[in-house]
Amino acid sequence: MAEANPQKVFAPWEDPNQAPLIRFEGVTKKFGTFTAVDDLNLDIYRGEFFALLGPSGCGKTTLMRMLAGFEDPTMGKIWLDDVDVAPIPPNRRPVNMMFQSYALFPHLTVWDNIAFGLKRSDMPKDKIGDRVQEMLRLTRLEQFAKRKPHQISGGQRQRVALARSLAKAPKLLLLDEPLGALDKKLRQETQFELMDIQEKTGTTFVIVTHDQEEAMTVATRVAVMDHGKLVQVATPAGIYETPNSVYVADFIGEVNIIEGAAAPTGDGKVDIAFAEGAEPIHATIGEPVTAGQKVFFAIRPEKIHVGREPDPTRANRIRGKVHDIAYLGNISTYRVELETGQMISAQMTNARRLSRRDFTWEDEVWLSWTDTAGVVLTR
Amino acid sequence: MNRSMSWFNVTSLTLGFAFLYLPMMILIFYSFNASKLVTVWAGFSTKWYGELLHNKQFLDAAWVTLRVGVMSSTAATILGTMAAYVMVRGGRFFGRTLFSGMIYAPLVMPEVITGLSLLLLFIAIGLDRGIFTIVLAHTTFSMCYVSVVVSSRLMTFDRSLEEAALDLGCSPFDAFKSVTLPIITPAVISGWLLAFTLSLDDLVIASFASGPSSTTLPIKIFSAVRLGVSPEINALSTIMIGIVATGVITTSLISKNAIRRQRQEELEGTKL
Numbered sequence: 001m002a003e004a005n006p007q008k009v010f011a012p013w014e015d016p017n018q019a020p021l022i023r024f025e026g027v028t029k030k031f032g033t034f035t036a037v038d039d040l041n042l043d044i045y046r047g048e049f050f051a052l053l054g055p056s057g058c059g060k061t062t063l064m065r066m067l068a069g070f071e072d073p074t075m076g077k078i079w080l081d082d083v084d085v086a087p088i089p090p091n092r093r094p095v096n097m098m099f100q101s102y103a104l105f106p107h108l109t110v111w112d113n114i115a116f117g118l119k120r121s122d123m124p125k126d127k128i129g130d131r132v133q134e135m136l137r138l139t140r141l142e143q144f145a146k147r148k149p150h151q152i153s154g155g156q157r158q159r160v161a162l163a164r165s166l167a168k169a170p171k172l173l174l175l176d177e178p179l180g181a182l183d184k185k186l187r188q189e190t191q192f193e194l195m196d197i198q199e200k201t202g203t204t205f206v207i208v209t210h211d212q213e214e215a216m217t218v219a220t221r222v223a224v225m226d227h228g229k230l231v232q233v234a235t236p237a238g239i240y241e242t243p244n245s246v247y248v249a250d251f252i253g254e255v256n257i258i259e260g261a262a263a264p265t266g267d268g269k270v271d272i273a274f275a276e277g278a279e280p281i282h283a284t285i286g287e288p289v290t291a292g293q294k295v296f297f298a299i300r301p302e303k304i305h306v307g308r309e310p311d312p313t314r315a316n317r318i319r320g321k322v323h324d325i326a327y328l329g330n331i332s333t334y335r336v337e338l339e340t341g342q343m344i345s346a347q348m349t350n351a352r353r354l355s356r357r358d359f360t361w362e363d364e365v366w367l368s369w370t371d372t373a374g375v376v377l378t379r
Numbered sequence: 380m381n382r383s384m385s386w387f388n389v390t391s392l393t394l395g396f397a398f399l400y401l402p403m404m405i406l407i408f409y410s411f412n413a414s415k416l417v418t419v420w421a422g423f424s425t426k427w428y429g430e431l432l433h434n435k436q437f438l439d440a441a442w443v444t445l446r447v448g449v450m451s452s453t454a455a456t457i458l459g460t461m462a463a464y465v466m467v468r469g470g471r472f473f474g475r476t477l478f479s480g481m482i483y484a485p486l487v488m489p490e491v492i493t494g495l496s497l498l499l500l501f502i503a504i505g506l507d508r509g510i511f512t513i514v515l516a517h518t519t520f521s522m523c524y525v526s527v528v529v530s531s532r533l534m535t536f537d538r539s540l541e542e543a544a545l546d547l548g549c550s551p552f553d554a555f556k557s558v559t560l561p562i563i564t565p566a567v568i569s570g571w572l573l574a575f576t577l578s579l580d581d582l583v584i585a586s587f588a589s590g591p592s593s594t595t596l597p598i599k600i601f602s603a604v605r606l607g608v609s610p611e612i613n614a615l616s617t618i619m620i621g622i623v624a625t626g627v628i629t630t631s632l633i634s635k636n637a638i639r640r641q642r643q644e645e646l647e648g649t650k651l
Binding site: 068069070089090091092095096097099100101103105106107116117120121150164165168 | 537539540542543544545546547548549550553558561562643
């Protein structure tokens with residue numbers, strides 16, 4: 001894996017000498033009294049596959065439309081390659097967009113759709129054919145060149161839209177929920193195809209999505225947005241393992257959140273008293289907390305071990321009763337009710353066949369996890 | 380439908396259609412009458428159609444009508460499409476509601492008033508009445524019909540298609556020309572045909588706007604009928620019915636086909 005060789009890891013955001021391709025500087029966008037994007041600062045680097053993730057109405061699409069030039073920021077500046085893009089109309093920006101509805105021109109063939117932007121560029125006429133052919137090959141659409149958009153399938157249309165937006169070799173490609181209209185299986189295949197194409201062309205991609213799995217799969221970095229603000233910008237692993245807030249932890253994947261009062265015990269450890277009479281949770285802190293401060297302990301279900309006996313190698317051991325089991329084939333999720341009333345989800349891989357499964361409903365079990373398995377959040 | 384129609388339904392259908400079309404059927408029937416007397420049947424003949432070809436007055440009037448129709452409906456289509464585009468795409472601007480209301484107002488305005496006001500305008504600016512003034516008048520009143528037809532198409536038009544065109548390097552005008560216009564063409568043609576048909580059979584406004592040298596067919600027929608109905612008029616009217624019917628049927632076929640195809644495309648777009 002790439003992690004084995006630290007020099008090869010693609011992480012321009014950690015290199016202070018790298019100049020970003022896109023820079024949002026205090027960008028605000030208001031529609032009437034509604035603030036869609038709120039004083040936002042963000043750098044996106046060349047070659048990145050950057051995901052804007054958030055629920056609908058969080059401002060991610062507005063952010064993208066400002067890059068494309070369909071919306072003007074109310075305040076602040078957007079720099080693309082050190083050029084302020086504000087005065088540049090959409091048709092002059094070195095940015096192309098793949099629309100959520102694909103927006104293929106229904107009266108033109110696949111070939112003409114892909115050639116559409118090239119014909120309006122300064123590319124010589126005899127080169128256009130070659131470029132279109134190259135795009136058709138890249139997206140495996142050669143045999144559909146003569147068809148009209150309504151004569152091909154949804155997945156093929158999605159690839160035509162991608163080919164058309166890549167044809168002009170933009171500095172930046174914007175993808176607005178590009179896989180939203182595809183069914184699950186096709187979506188997963190297409191995700192890998194997108195990554196492949198992004199790697200082959202070396203284009204910077206910015207993708208807008210509300211699907212956290214999609215963002216995690218394709219992106220080099222993910223920006224989680226809420227109410228027009230960036231909540232956290234980090235790599236998929238960073239977002240998942242070290243969320244900076246309950247909002248992010250809850251938005252990405254499954255999580256148990258336990259509220260309690262902090263009692264720092266020195267050397268980066270903290271005890272969290274979450275219920276009267278219960279053993280406090282031992283955890284490691286990321287940011288300093290004061291004694292008695294209200295904190296949230298977030299832990300992913302798969303980090304919790306479920307067993308008949310407490311695991312002596314893990315710092316936290318709590319007893320509970322199996323309330324529910326969701327058998328998903330490869331894994332099982334147990335919903336365990338603690339003696340203090342809290343409900344905790346824990347996940348175990350089903351390494352054994354079902355017939356030899358250890359516990360069933362109403363069984364007494366021990367939940368164990370290490371003091372570094374979860375994160376302590378203050379907001 | 381499997382069920383055969385009830386006695387009541389058959390009767391109402393027959394009565395309704397008779398009410399609508401019996402007068403026209405009689406007119407068409409008598410246009411093939413050999414006799415010079417309109418109401419006395421004297422055998423089948425197409426001689427009145429032949430006679431029509433030698434009647435210079437009618438031919439002149441028909442030529443005027445045709446030219447007025449083509450010019451006014453073309454002008455109305457251009458203006459009406461532009462107005463529709465601004466109303467649907469212009470977003471919010473000051474006075475938008477007033478503007479769209481004013482575009483549709485001529486739809487319900489009594490023709491006499493439209494005609495009279497145009498006449499006053501032409502006199503006020505010293506414009507000699509002739510073909511040109513009829514064209515202007517017809518453009519004025521048929522433009523709103525075109526804009527109704529075109530704006531209803533534009534409302535269902537996926538805006539991102541235009542944005543995609545801009546994104547791929549089109550100027551706004553180029554985007555309109557190479558993406559929007561080809562897609563809304565059926566609606567534009569429908570609008571043109573509608574305007575043409577309206578211009579073809581307008582009597583009231585044309586009689587206000589026409590001069591002595593420029594008589595349209597409806598005016599000619601109207602004044603000829605006052606001297607007595609002739610089989611020639613019947614023949615001429617039959618031809619006009621034919622032209623108008625063709626126009627209306629084509630319009631409805633175009634829009635029906637376009638709507639069906641669009642639905643189908645949308646259906647295929649959602650179902651994968």
